[in-house]
Amino acid sequence: MSLPAKQDALIEDLNFLPDPQERLAELVRRGTRHALPDALKTPDRRIPGCVSGVWVEKSIDPISSLPVFQCDADSPMVKGLAALLCDLYSHADPSEITTEEPRVWAACHLDKMLTPTRLNGLRSLRERIIQLAEN
Numbered sequence: 001m002s003l004p005a006k007q008d009a010l011i012e013d014l015n016f017l018p019d020p021q022e023r024l025a026e027l028v029r030r031g032t033r034h035a036l037p038d039a040l041k042t043p044d045r046r047i048p049g050c051v052s053g054v055w056v057e058k059s060i061d062p063i064s065s066l067p068v069f070q071c072d073a074d075s076p077m078v079k080g081l082a083a084l085l086c087d088l089y090s091h092a093d094p095s096e097i098t099t100e101e102p103r104v105w106a107a108c109h110l111d112k113m114l115t116p117t118r119l120n121g122l123r124s125l126r127e128r129i130i131q132l133a134e135n
Contacts, residue, residue, distance in 0.1 A: 003096035007088060011107045020109045024077070027110075030087070031080030036072040049124035051117055052078040056086065056125060058132040066091045067133055071125075081118070082125055089129050097133040102126060 001009075014023045036045075040057055047054040052075040059068050069086035073079035084104065089097050102122075105111040111119065
């Protein structure tokens with residue numbers, strides 16, 4: 001599945017929930033699937049520009065040879081938001097990762113619920129995912 005199609009499916013799934021608060025709660029639930037061992041929560045994996053501690057790690061899927069992103073965060077809500085980006089960009093071609101911007105925040109009306117600081121942190125995470133995808 002192409003990354004734009006994957007993002008469209010994700011948006012459709014989240015918008016099935018009628019209330020933006022419910023969508024945010026669903027993201028928090030999804031975030032529970034992500035965790036990094038403390039040994040991987042190192043300064044080089046930490047995302048600058050995030051008020052909460054956020055870490056991201058890239059591995060390569062041995063079958064598809066595509067990147068897989070795993071994240072963790074101090075705050076459950078931030079972890080859920082970060083997990084959404086990691087899930088979105090995992091198993092995608094690096095050329096798509098670098099060009100496909102996350103539309104999910106606006107499409108699911110979450111951008112109006114997030115502070116400018118959180119949105120800035122998500123931009124920083126997106127930039128780090130691009131860097132990791134290119135290497």
